[in-house]
Amino acid sequence: MATQPHPDVEKPDAEPSFADEKTEISRRDTVRRSRFKFRRIYLIPLALLLILGSVLLWLYFSTYESTDDGQVDVHLYPVSSRISGYVIKVNVDDNQYVQQGTVLVEVDPKDYEVAIAKARADLANAEATAKSLNISVPIASVNTSSQLKSAASDVSNTTAGIITAEKQLAAAHAQVEQAEANDVKAQDDLKRYKRLVEKQNVSEQTYDQALAAAKASTASVTAARANEAAAEQAVQQAKDRLAQAEANHSAAETGPQQVASTNARALAAVADVQQKRAALEQAELNLQYTKIIAPVSGQVNKTVVVGLNVQPGQQLLTVVPLDEVWITANFKETQLRHMKVGQKAKIYVDSTGTTLRGHVDSIAGATGPTFSLLPPENATGNYVKIVQRVPVKIVLEAGENSDHRLRPGMNVVPTVELR
Secondary structure (H helix, E strand, O other): OOOOOOOOOOOOOOOOOHHHHHHHHHHHHHHHHHHHHHHHHHHHHHHHHHHHHHHHHHHHHHOEEEOOOEEEEOOOEEEEOOOOEEEEEEOOOOOOEEOOOOEEEEEOOHHHHHHHHHHHHHHHHHHHHHHHHHHHHHHHHHHHHHHHHHHHHHHHHHHHHHHHHHHHHHHHHHHHHHHHHHHHHHHHHHHHHHHHHHOOOOOHHHHHHHHHHHHHHHHHHHHHHHHHHHHHHHHHHHHHHHHHHHHHHHHHHOHHHHHHHHHHHHHHHHHHHHHHHHHHHHHHHHHHOOEEEOOOOEEEEEOOOOOOEEOOOOEEEEEEOHHHOEEEEEEEHHHOOOOOOOOEEEEEEOOOOOEEEEEEEEEOOOOHHHHOOOOOOOOOOOOOOOOOEEEEEEEEOOOOOOOOOOOOOOEEEEEEEOO
16 A cells, blocks of 8 residues: 655655746846845935035034033132221121122221321321421521621621720820820929929929929829720720620521521421321221222122131132133143134033033133143153143123123033134
């Protein structure tokens, strides 16, 4: 009995013919050519699109330079005391926004009010002294001139008096000599008449006349000598008066120096007035300094409290002018090839997620490490070239930070438009 094949068992395929193989090869070639044509139709435009996109991206990114190494900066204004004193009032709190000119801290003004009162009194005293000396200068000048003329006149008059006295002395001396000569003759006549009267050659009356004449001549000698002594005394007195007049004249000749001395004292008094006035102005300034004001508008960070004794130069607060912030962007040196002052910039703020507008204000004169406390020293054998970063200052456009949300130290991502 013959065995029947199982229905699930396939019968072996018949051997393919040569015509079937040729048809299959032709079909495969057709599919391959259609696929290649499809690829040519779609891949070439796609490649062109990719090239165009790459060129556009290159052009786009070549017109911008961006860095994530950027921070918000500002000049902090430290507020310090210009005087010493006791703090009696602090008018602001931490992080409070104040306007320029606001009174921040008040120091006890009583000591400085007393200093002003004393300075005013000193000034009044100095002004009175200066006024008195200024009046004395013309008076001293007039008196000195008058004294000099009077002394010169006294010298001249005294000299003339000496000449007159000396003439009178000479006349008195001549009178003495004449009286002495007459006295000698009278005494000789008396002796002769005495011998003659003893011999009774002449009358006694003649002898008496000779005796009277002798006594008269002796009296004349005495009177002449007295006149001579008086004349000598008058000459001596005239010489004394001349010496006194010359001394007075010498003293009067020092009058210009005395006037100059008085004028110098007056000038010194005027200088003292100016000094006292300056002291008063300084005292008034010190009184003004008891009220410490905000130098700019901004937010306050204070370290002062009521009851603190402050000294000149002691920092009490710090004012952060939020209207004056700028961006310090540290670009690589290779990014500065086409960067210039005035180019527009966009600043992405990490804290707020907003983008602000600005422009390049300036480029630093050196790299960041150059300004550090210990700048790097590359003159070594182990030198490794490292791309340096240069700080670029970017200023915000007006009104971009009107809400004061930018704070110094915040991180930002600045992007500069190069074209």
